[in-house]
Amino acid sequence: MNNLNNKTKMKSENSRRGFCKSTALVGAGLFLPGLEMSAMANVFNDKKLKIAVVGCGGRGTGAANQALKADENVELVAMADAFQDQLDNSLLNLQKEFEGTKKVNVKDAHKYVGFDAYKKAIDQADVVILATPPGFRPYHFEYAIYAGKHVFMEKPVATDAPGIRKVLEMAKIAKEKKLNVVVGLQRHYQNNYIAIADKIKQGDVGKIVSGQVYWNSGGVWVRPRQAGQSELEYQMRNWYYFNWLCGDHILEQHIHNIDVANWFIGEYPISAQGMGGRLVRTGKDHGEIFDHHFVEFTYPSGAVIASQCRHQPGTWSKVGENFQGTKGSIDMNDAGAASITGFDGEKLFDYRNRNDPNPYQVEHDRLFASIRNNEVISDTENGAMSTMTAIMGRMATYSGKVITWEDAMASEKLLMPSELTWDSTPPSIPDANGNYSIPTPGVTDVLN
Numbered sequence: 001m002n003n004l005n006n007k008t009k010m011k012s013e014n015s016r017r018g019f020c021k022s023t024a025l026v027g028a029g030l031f032l033p034g035l036e037m038s039a040m041a042n043v044f045n046d047k048k049l050k051i052a053v054v055g056c057g058g059r060g061t062g063a064a065n066q067a068l069k070a071d072e073n074v075e076l077v078a079m080a081d082a083f084q085d086q087l088d089n090s091l092l093n094l095q096k097e098f099e100g101t102k103k104v105n106v107k108d109a110h111k112y113v114g115f116d117a118y119k120k121a122i123d124q125a126d127v128v129i130l131a132t133p134p135g136f137r138p139y140h141f142e143y144a145i146y147a148g149k150h151v152f153m154e155k156p157v158a159t160d161a162p163g164i165r166k167v168l169e170m171a172k173i174a175k176e177k178k179l180n181v182v183v184g185l186q187r188h189y190q191n192n193y194i195a196i197a198d199k200i201k202q203g204d205v206g207k208i209v210s211g212q213v214y215w216n217s218g219g220v221w222v223r224p225r226q227a228g229q230s231e232l233e234y235q236m237r238n239w240y241y242f243n244w245l246c247g248d249h250i251l252e253q254h255i256h257n258i259d260v261a262n263w264f265i266g267e268y269p270i271s272a273q274g275m276g277g278r279l280v281r282t283g284k285d286h287g288e289i290f291d292h293h294f295v296e297f298t299y300p301s302g303a304v305i306a307s308q309c310r311h312q313p314g315t316w317s318k319v320g321e322n323f324q325g326t327k328g329s330i331d332m333n334d335a336g337a338a339s340i341t342g343f344d345g346e347k348l349f350d351y352r353n354r355n356d357p358n359p360y361q362v363e364h365d366r367l368f369a370s371i372r373n374n375e376v377i378s379d380t381e382n383g384a385m386s387t388m389t390a391i392m393g394r395m396a397t398y399s400g401k402v403i404t405w406e407d408a409m410a411s412e413k414l415l416m417p418s419e420l421t422w423d424s425t426p427p428s429i430p431d432a433n434g435n436y437s438i439p440t441p442g443v444t445d446v447l448n
Contacts, residue, residue: 049371052078052125054118054140056090059154060131062360063184064094067129067152068103070364071372075103078110078124080117082132082236087111115420122147127371130154133236133245134252134387135416138163138170145170148177150371152364154184156255156387157380159247161411164388171380178376182367183383185259189366190359192338192351193260196330199349200264205340206326208265211305213257214318215249219311222285232426241287242436244415244427248289250276250397251390254309258393259386260321260332261297261305268385269297269305269392271404276397278438280312288428288436295393307393400441411447 049071053064056079064076076094081087091106098104112120118140122128130140130153137157144151151174158164174181187193199205223238239245246252262268274295281291292310299305323330328342336356340349357365370377392408415427430436439446 052121053129055132056081066364071368078121080112080121133239138166160415183379186359189362211323215254215309218313272396395446398439
């Protein structure tokens with residue numbers, strides 16, 4: 001489960017997710033279809049919705065915070081994590097945030113620790129938040145859906161193709177049960193992205209033929225090995241650097257930008273080819289992942305998207321997307337801006353609203369409003385397909401070969417074990433010198 005437990009990371013996540021004191025639900029509805037005034041009038045009824053959080057790191061704590069702010073009549077009743085210290089830290093932060101309210105009501109008996117803790121927490125709730133490292137997501141999602149729970153789950157939703165197939169299978173069952181599922185690809189709930197998506201539908205850009213999507217940054221935290229840790233505990237606490245848990249940063253972070261390409265083009269790619277490696281972040285604590293990836297995704301329409309992401313300090317940083325259509329070009333800015341420019345340089349559309357609601361909060365506002373009004377949000381299929389797109393990109397960079405969608409989806413290569421105990425040997429183990437095997441293009445088999 002998620003182990004983002006130090007205070008520095010907590011503050012960073014709190015800042016990233018906004019942890020807003022209030023978010024205008026009406027403002028969120030300006031661009032979000034289906035949340036009309038008549039619906040909002042029914043949001044707060046008599047049923048108290050019980051929430052459980054599975055994965056008590058920064059993301060789980062942030063999502064729980066926003067869920068508790070999304071509806072007046074909710075309470076957090078259960079928490080689960082692999083590590084007791086993470087659960088305790090998360091609960092303490094939430095208790096401080098909601099001091100003086102009755103929204104955080106987690107009894108000692110409902111604090112669950114261990115690999116099977118998620119089942120016990122999910123059983124206590126109406127709505128579950130799944131925020132562990134993504135390798136666990138398919139199994140936790142499966143249990144939640146069979147148990148009949150509404151779900152908010154963080155992206156990505158798996159680290160391998162077998163996990164994707166499981167999530168897609170459960171998506172059908174969730175629909176049959178009329179369960180709401182929101183996936184944390186928050187750009188779908190962000191007004192500047194929604195505005196551009198509407199312009200694309202209206203034909204203002206023409207057909208998108210190419211684009212560039214970026215998540216270039218200096219990288220994220222590293223947690224050094226501590227004395228007395230087992231190999232499994234070390235990897236669980238340093239989960240970002242192990243593919244069975246994380247899937248590499250092309251999946252864990254860059255999925256956001258890849259997902260925008262899929263959304264705006266209206267398709268999922270048919271193939272990927274690319275390159276990547278480790279040049280800067282090469283230490284033992286960096287596990288087995290690359291520090292840079294470059295992928296070309298080809299779509300059924302013929303569009304080609306150039307995707308790049310890197311974790312290299314001191315380099316050019318950008319998180320955003322650009323697209324070129326037959327009538328003009330799109331420039332997206334994660335901070336809230338967006339524009340469409342014609343080939344003559346004329347600005348055709350410019351979105352600069354800086355007072356938009358926090359999309360991380362809007363996801364939860366929409367989820368609880370949908371539950372209250374007997375509606376159904378189903379983000380699962382797109383969340384799984386965009387996750388699979390990023391996995392296919394990783395397959396391309398690790399192998400150095402062209403990977404087709406069909407071959408990627410059919411892969412039986414299982415990164416994430418179906419069962420774990422603290423006596424388990426993790427899927428990746430270091431050599432005698434403490435180094436992990438690094439994928440080698442032209443050699444590594446990514447499909448079998």
